[in-house]
Each structure stands twice: as structure tokens, then as C-alpha cells.
Amino acid sequence: MLTNPTSVSNAPPAPGFADAVMQSQQTFRAALQAVAQPGSIHETELECGVPPGLSAGMTATLLTLADVDTPVWLPPEVDEAVRQYLRFHCGCPLVSEPEHARFVVVPAGHAAPALEHCDAGDPAYPDSSSTMLLEVDALDNEPSTASVMLSGPGIADRQCLSVTGLPADFWQQWRANHQLFPLGVDAFLIQGNRLCGLPRTVVVED
């Protein structure tokens, strides 16, 4: 039996978008709306192969945003199939330190690095900062015990956001991150195929 020299492990990666142009544009639009209206929840309802350990929304977002120019950080214990999938479909470099990554990817069940350990950007190029893609357990706009009130550009008055599955001190880290403006880290919270954008301008009210 001949061996297959191109694949890393024996199993080939899961398929990517069936229609790469249309589906990545639709996902990009959803991500754009999510950061334009921080705290609102948007759906990326798209068919694509999903590697084990990632949600559909995370996979679609990475297929859309990650490419050869965007180093990606993954938790060290993440499944090798995820790395293989990203290398095959996105061609993105995988880095070992979050501060070197444009996208800091935290699948569900993995510890997120502190926001201060991510790249906050350069004063001359604040857009070169990291963006954290964080999978959470639940996302909702209804008030609950876990809810916070958000305000800032893109929010007419105040936006209620309930998230479970965040790191315990996430909102404290977020306040410190907001102080760095115009530098700072942006974030997407992802649950299933739902997406919520948190640009660095978002203020978390006490």
C-alpha cells in the first residue's frame, strides 16, 4: 500500500466552504455587523466541514478571516486535526505565543490567555492588534444574573449582554483593555453558529 505524503496524519481534513466566495462574504458580513453593533448577536448559518473541537461559528469565522498573513494562536492541547484543518484551508502560520498572533483562538473547554498577554497593537498601527475568538457556553441579550450592560460607539443607548462560560475576571480584564484605547484587543464571542462582537471601544458599565 502506498503512503500519502501530503497529509500530516492519515485522515484528511474536513472539507471547507462548499462555495468559498459566497460563504466567506456572508460570514464576513455577519462579523462586520457584529463589530458595528457591539453586543448584538448575529448568526453564521453556513454549511461547512467542522474539525473536532471547534464550533461551526468558529470554523466559519476562521475560514473567512484567517489566511497566510494572519498568524493564529491555538491552545497547546488542542486537537491536531484542528491545526491540520487550518493549515490546509487557511494556510495560516500557527504561533506558540498569543502576543504574536493576529487571531487568538480559544475553543470551548480551553483556558483563554489574559487579554494583556495578547498584542494590543502599535501606536502607529493600532489595527495590527490581536483579535480574540472566544467560544462561550451561552450568549443572550436578555437580562440575567450573568449579564452586563455595554455602551459605546455602535450602541444607541445601552446593550444588555448575558454570557456564561467566560473566564472569571474577563470583564475586569476588558476594562483594563478599554483603557488602552486607541490600542487594545478586539474580541468575538462565539457560541454554536452565533457571533457577538466586542470591539475595544466597548465600555462595560459597573
Place this chain on the structure above:
Amino acid sequence: MSVSTPYAPTSPPADAVVRRAAWMRVLALAEPDALDEAVQALGALPPHRALRNPERGMAMVRARSGGTGAQFNLGEMSITRCAVTLDDGVMGVAYVQGRERRHAEQAAVLDALLQRADWHDRIQSMVIAPLAQAHSARAQHQARVAAQTQVEFFTMVRGED
């Protein structure tokens, strides 16, 4: 910046790599219509699904002047690539010159089937051998046509040096 290696090769046997490279070259250099005819002659192929649908792109061809000089960009060429997987998990890939999506897909499917022992010999004899022969005949014909216009330059020795 510490970038991890693009992929960690599992270092398959060197002769398997050479053989696979040889049939991938034949498939990529085949005339699309000739390849299509050969694939139709094979009959029904096992089901496969696309990992990466055929997509067209550009690649920069680089060269060295005289084969040894500094690298320069010769020009861009259009290429089409495709990756498929069979039901048993064997992956086939193809990068072909031009914009023929069908060519890239058929080359990828045949690349996957050629890695399977039950299809290998049949495809080698029915597809690869005739296509390789056609390609070498084409290359020889081109070489003959080019040879007709060859000009030999020489300089008369004038004896002052």
C-alpha cells in the same frame, strides 16, 4: 517571531514520493480532453467528496538567468487546484496549469485512486502510460520544430589577440 513549521512531514518512503510525483506530473501535463477521454474509459469511479473545490489562481514563476544568476520574476501563470477525498479517507490533490476545473478535479481523483492498491495498476496502464507517451511525443515534436530554426553563431578569429 516564533512561527511553528508549516507542517511536520511524516517522511514517507522516498520511492513512494518519487512515484507519486511522477504520476502527478503526467496528470498535470496531460491535455484536458485526452485526460477526460481516459477517465471516461475507466467507467464508474468510486464516490468522492471535495475537500477543496476546484479553484483558479495565479502563481508567480521565478527563474534564474542562465540557470545560475540572480532570481527574477518571469511572470505569472494561471493554475487550478483541487483536493478530494475518497470514502476510505485517501486524499488526492492536483495543481494543473490553466483554468480547466474539470482537469484539476479529474487529476485529483486519479491521484487518490492511484494510491489505492486495487486501482493503481489499472490506472497506470489505462491512463498514465498513454498520457505520458502522448506528452513525450508532443515534446519531441516541439523540439523538432524548434530545431529547424536553430542558428549557430560563431566568431571568426581575427588574430590580433
